[in-house]
Amino acid sequence: MDYIIASDFTLLLIFKGFMAYPKLFIPGPTHVSEDILNAFSTYQVGHRTPEFSELTQTVITGIQKVLYTQNKVFLASHAATGLWELGLRNTYKPNSKILFAVNGAFSSKWSTVGDKCGFKYSTIDKSWETGIHPEDIDDQLSTGDYDIFCMVHNETSTGVLSDLEPISKLLKNKYPNVIWMVDAVSSMAGVKIEVDKLGIDFIFASTQKAWGLPAGFAVCSVSDRILDRSKNIKNKGYFFDLEVYDKYYEKWQTPVTPSIPHLFGLKATIEKIENEGLENRWERHIECGKYTREWAINHGQQFFPEKSCLSPTITCIQNDQKWDINAINDKLLGKGYRMDRGYGKLRGQTFRIAHMGNVYLDDLKDYLAQFDNVLTELNY
Ligand code: PLP
Numbered sequence: 001m002d003y004i005i006a007s008d009f010t011l012l013l014i015f016k017g018f019m020a021y022p023k024l025f026i027p028g029p030t031h032v033s034e035d036i037l038n039a040f041s042t043y044q045v046g047h048r049t050p051e052f053s054e055l056t057q058t059v060i061t062g063i064q065k066v067l068y069t070q071n072k073v074f075l076a077s078h079a080a081t082g083l084w085e086l087g088l089r090n091t092y093k094p095n096s097k098i099l100f101a102v103n104g105a106f107s108s109k110w111s112t113v114g115d116k117c118g119f120k121y122s123t124i125d126k127s128w129e130t131g132i133h134p135e136d137i138d139d140q141l142s143t144g145d146y147d148i149f150c151m152v153h154n155e156t157s158t159g160v161l162s163d164l165e166p167i168s169k170l171l172k173n174k175y176p177n178v179i180w181m182v183d184a185v186s187s188m189a190g191v192k193i194e195v196d197k198l199g200i201d202f203i204f205a206s207t208q209k210a211w212g213l214p215a216g217f218a219v220c221s222v223s224d225r226i227l228d229r230s231k232n233i234k235n236k237g238y239f240f241d242l243e244v245y246d247k248y249y250e251k252w253q254t255p256v257t258p259s260i261p262h263l264f265g266l267k268a269t270i271e272k273i274e275n276e277g278l279e280n281r282w283e284r285h286i287e288c289g290k291y292t293r294e295w296a297i298n299h300g301q302q303f304f305p306e307k308s309c310l311s312p313t314i315t316c317i318q319n320d321q322k323w324d325i326n327a328i329n330d331k332l333l334g335k336g337y338r339m340d341r342g343y344g345k346l347r348g349q350t351f352r353i354a355h356m357g358n359v360y361l362d363d364l365k366d367y368l369a370q371f372d373n374v375l376t377e378l379n380y
Helices: 036-042 050-067 078-090 105-116 132-140 164-174 224-229 242-249 260-277 278-298 327-334 362-378
Strands: 001-007 012-013 018-020 074-077 098-102 122-127 148-153 179-183 202-206 218-222 314-318 350-356
Touching: 036 260, 050 074, 050 218, 050 260, 074 078, 074 242, 078 105, 078 148, 078 179, 078 202, 078 218, 098 105, 098 132, 105 122, 105 148, 105 179, 122 132, 132 164, 164 179, 164 350, 224 242, 260 278, 278 314, 278 362, 327 362, 350 362
Parallel strands: 098 122, 098 148, 148 179, 179 202
Antiparallel strands: 001 012, 012 018, 074 218, 202 218, 314 350
16 A cells, blocks of 8 residues: 655545545535545536537526526536626626625625726625624615625635625615625525525525535526626626627537536536435535534534624634644544634634535534544543
């Protein structure tokens, strides 16, 4: 048996070409199960063929069900970061102004994308422990300056989930002309989001979080009013132009050669979701969140987010017990698990446990039992 030792003490075992990596409990990429991995090695199909259109139609119809939407769903062979830009480029008009609600690292990055595109915008900067509420945006929107509002549903950096319903009510009642864009990168397919009922114009996620697929692919649902608006916007470039997407949509195709393995993976995932049942899936994520929080409380830990906005897909634990996170990380790696050690400015102060996608309650129980073993080994 050969082995190599990676720089971060990961023991990578190589058995005749088979490599065992630690099981992921980080908030993306998340663990991909064997059945989904196998779907990725399906024989390729040509992307301008009837068999491709059939595959795409199945995938799109399945995603529409997960999102409770009749809106068009587009498939993108790149990370969600591209969809931040796609959303803005297809809605921003010469007199537009964007309002970004910022309550964490990813919502902040989205505003940077607006900035880099040279668009006019403002941010509402909230404390990172809390969700976005209607009262946070009402004053700004009432100025009439803004026609686009962007927010992150589930801040992956902090495990803060914002409640979309009161925001939907506000926008519907007072600002029906404002385009609403929601980053659901770490909530889509793990949290119930009724897109049409809420009236979300643009919502998207990459596949490496609660969809439980490998990274490098993203999906979005787009309202008709965005598609209409996009037609009157010039200089959007080609790659991110929704008009181009829409032209190919008519044939159940994608504008460019897509990641076909992801489409087979998505098809398998959708079948899995249908077998589980949507309501069961949402409930499972809620249960996993509860289990993780009880575990943390039993260990004398608190949470980084306020109580009212704890996420069902990620738990961000404030390390009040001052555990040596790096030592825990090394020991967990030795047992075959990859933990998170906090994101960006919260690295070291917090650590996150992801419980989404292919992470079921039994997986979580195994992981937390191993975590307990490590704590005992470290005399905590
Ligand atoms: N938005 C959120 C909330 C995220 O968590 C991430 C990545 O972790 C992104 C956007 C960027 O996604 P991607 O890496 O697929 O571009």
